[in-house]
Amino acid sequence: MKKVSFTLTTIILMMSLFAVSAFASPEKENGNEWVRVLIESTNENAKNQAKEKYDVRHDFGKQGFSTNVTLQQYKALQNNKNLNVTKVDKVSLVNKPQAAADRSTAPSDQTPWGMEAIYNDNSITATDGGDEIRVAVLDTGSKTDHVDLEGNVEQCKDFSRFFFSRVDGSCNDVNGHGTHVAGTVLADGGADGAGIYGVAPDAKLWAYKVLGDLGTGFSDDIANAIRHAADQSLQQGVKVVISMSLGSSTESSLITEAIDYAYANGVLVVAAAGNSGPDADTIGYPGAVENAVAVAALEDVQENGTYRVADFSSRGNPDTDGDYVIQERDVELSAPGAAIASTWNDGGYNTISGTSMATPHVSGLAAKLWGENPGLSNTDLRAELQNRATANDILGGTGAADGDDYASGFGFPLAQ
Structure with a gap:
């Protein structure tokens, strides 16, 4: 399957990826x-x-x-x-915050079903990996003093202020979405070990606030943050994964060019497919960009012997099914995205759904694999993710089929 260049409810009430994509308002x-x-x-x-x-x-x-x-x-x-x-133009969150009904002050499960699934271990009690890898989460910011995140925070920057192009040391998350995404990537259970775990708890967090408190932001700010992460990778000599659970129905040339720049300079870019499924050709940007890894959402339901692609998850281009080549409008990988528990901006935890939640599972896995294999280039790492996904095909959900398909992509890559 080919691919291209180029945002909290229950599943039933899932908001569309494309609901808030509009021109800049004054x-x-x-x-x-x-x-x-x-x-x-x-x-x-x-x-x-x-x-x-x-x-x-x-x-x-x-x-x-x-x-x-x-x-x-x-x-x-x-x-x-x-x-x-x-x-x-403006770009928005892939989904909106859900009601507080699912929030809690302590995790009901320190390794939620997404961790069990990606580690292929139903009895796992803690995760590991991601040493020396940085994950730039471009989102609504992050609660950097959350007990399960504070030990991993390395950068905190705000690109979203209208009259300031960047404010270092500030990334306050009023929305909650960014904190949730960051937790799925690298929550480390907290100093007391009683918190929740993400996929790569030894990775370092670069919390880049590119979306405002209502979950929208300007494409020029997002493009600048992508370029900044790539420049920081070069200047510091570190490996960086960019995770973006945001999008639009239309392509931003600024964001596409920034992704191409980052990819050419050794950064792996991971982005949400969107929440406008189950129809074909509903994938959003930047997930649809060739140099971004587009991630679909799985739910904790077995169908045809595998996890099922959620109905809300956007689908790619069916004309490229089976070619195992990534180009524009292709879904590349799948990961847990329905009813995902993670960190929240009140210091507690929340359970939400969307391809927003699937994306950080892959971003975290990329960090874990890169930490274990530091000699890999970003293109090598992408190939490794694809190979692992091919070995774990997804057969459940609308559009899912044997091999490379427009719903699940290559499949669901596992940590082991």
Whole structure:
């Protein structure tokens, strides 16, 4: 199957991946309405003049630069024939927070079903692995002082503030989604050993807040965070996995180019397929991008002798079934994503569903395998994940079939 380049309820009430994908809405400040724009031009003089007049938020080279302007300035810029000025689109969470009914102050199971499934061990009591690997979770932030996460936090950065391009040392998670994702990747049970475990509890967390408290963010900020993680990987000489449980129904060229940049510089990018299934060709971006590993969601239900792809999980392109090649609009891997318990932003725990929850299982597994095999390149690691998935085919759920299929991809990769 080929692939391409390029967001908390129960399963029944699962929100669509594409529900909140829209153009940037104005922000109000000092009586003015502001809007995020991307300014492009083949006229270098005109572009440089625009850079001097407006603050450059993110410079994307030939793709232009983003900045905040008032609505009045935006209208004036549109009349400049030497500039191409467009509003920056927004990207959202793959799903929304669910009601508090499933929250708890202590985990009912320290190794929830997703951990048992990916470790292929129903009696597992703790997980391990991920040494020296960094996982950049691009989401709503993270509760970095959660007892099960605080020992692994290495970076905490906010890319989501409208008038600040990046704030280091800040990644507060009002939403809860990002904390949940981070826990599935690398929760370590806490200092007292009484907490919950993620797939790779020895990995280090880079908590990058790219989405606001309501779960939406600008594509230029997300693209910048992806590039920043790749640059940090190069500067520090460390291996990095980027985990993104966010998306849109349309492709952002800024995000796609950033993923390509990260992948070319040794980073593995993992992204959610989306929650718009079970129809075919419902996969969202950036999961649909060729250089991102798109993850579908499994539920704890056996069908045809395997786990079942959840109905809400977005499907890929059925025309490429069976080719074992990844290209645009292909699902690549599957992992537990229904009724997943993990850390929450109140210091406790919550059980939620979605491909948002499947993604960090794969991100954590990537960190674990990379820690065990540090000589692998990011492309080698991706091939290893694919091989493990092929050895554990998924046959349950709409569209699932023998081998590579548009619902489960290559299958469900296991830790052992």
